Amino acid sequence: MSISQIVAQHLPFLRRYARALSGSQSAGDAYVTALLETLIAEPGSLDQASNPRIALYQLLTRLWNSVSINAEVEKGPLPIQGEQRLGHITPVVRQAFLLVSLEGFSEEEAAAILDMDVPTLRHLVEDAGRELAAEIATDVLIIEDEPFIALDLEGLVEGLGHRVTGIARTHSEAVSLARRKAPGLILADIQLADGSSGLDAVNELIESVEVPVIFITAYPERFLTGVRPEPAFLIAKPFQPSTVAAVISQALFFERRARPREQRATA
Known part of the structure; x- marks a missing residue:
């Protein structure tokens, strides 16, 4: 497989990861663009890699930690969402949390990407989960027609x-x-x-209210293409509870207006 084919295979997921780290599609794409430029300048950088996916994330991590790259993104016209919350959670904690919970790397793989040992990685992931969950409690609407999956999601969300404000099985129920x-x-x-389509239901809802949305599908490759428009947050079925928890935290973490339920009630 050629380098271009390897990169194309992983590109949508690199974009997802960079977007979750930075809080916006444009900021995340700036890092992915830098990664592609590096690969063009150094075409042999993946030749010796035993695991090209890990090598790509290692390169993206080095770019993310680069002062020069960060400075360029911060100077750009597009703000990084969730910046107030980002100030409380350091970049390396976010990276550890996302690599394990969102990108599905094992602890050993994530530790290798971040150049640390597994106990340190595990500690960072646990810290991130606690910090995020404590800050972003909110009301959740579940749109899911499979009863057992809906119940699993309800229990996870409440945990x-x-x-959970309601579970809808159809477009019309969701809107109601x-x-x-x-x-x-x-x-x-x-x-x-x-x-009916959950996409259509969501599109109708977000015309009147700005709210983060996580799509759940058995066919993520049909939607996570790297080409707009695409869902910002996407989970594949069957899903791992840790993945759902991570994506919920990230979706709310980068939503500027997401506040604890008690604050919204008194605002």
């Missing part, structure tokens, strides 16, 4: 300290529930029970 109680986060399947 993180959030409150959202109008009754505006959610702070939406978890949405894409194919619903009556043949």
Whole structure:
């Protein structure tokens, strides 16, 4: 497989990771662009890699930690969302959390990417989860037509300290529930029970309320293409609870207006 084919295979996921780190598509793409430019300048950098995926994330990590790259992004016209919360969580903690929980690396692989030992990596991941969960409790609407999956999601969401305002099985139910109680986060399947589309339901909802959305699908490759438009947050079925927890934390973490439920009630 050629270098271009290897990169193309992993590019959408590198974009997802960089976007989650920086808080915006444009800022994340600046890092991925820098990665591609580095590979063009040094075409042999992946030739000796036993695991090209790990090598790509190692390179992106080095670029992310580069003062010069960070400075260029910060000078750009596009702000990094969630900057107040980012001030409380250091970059290396976010990297550890995302590599394990969002990108699905093993602890050993994530530790290798970040050039640290496994106990240190594990400590960082645990710290990140606690810090994020304590800051971002909100109301959640679940759009899911499979009862067992919906119940699993409900239990997971409530276990993180959030409150489920309702579970919708169809487009019309989702719209009705959202109008009754505006959610702070939406978890949405894409194919619903009556043949309607979770994408269509979400598109209708976000016309009237700005809310982060996490799409859940058995066919993520149809949506995570690296070409706009695409869901900002996407989870593949069957999912790991740790992945859902990580993406929920990230979706709310980078949402400027996401506040604890008690603050929204008194605002």
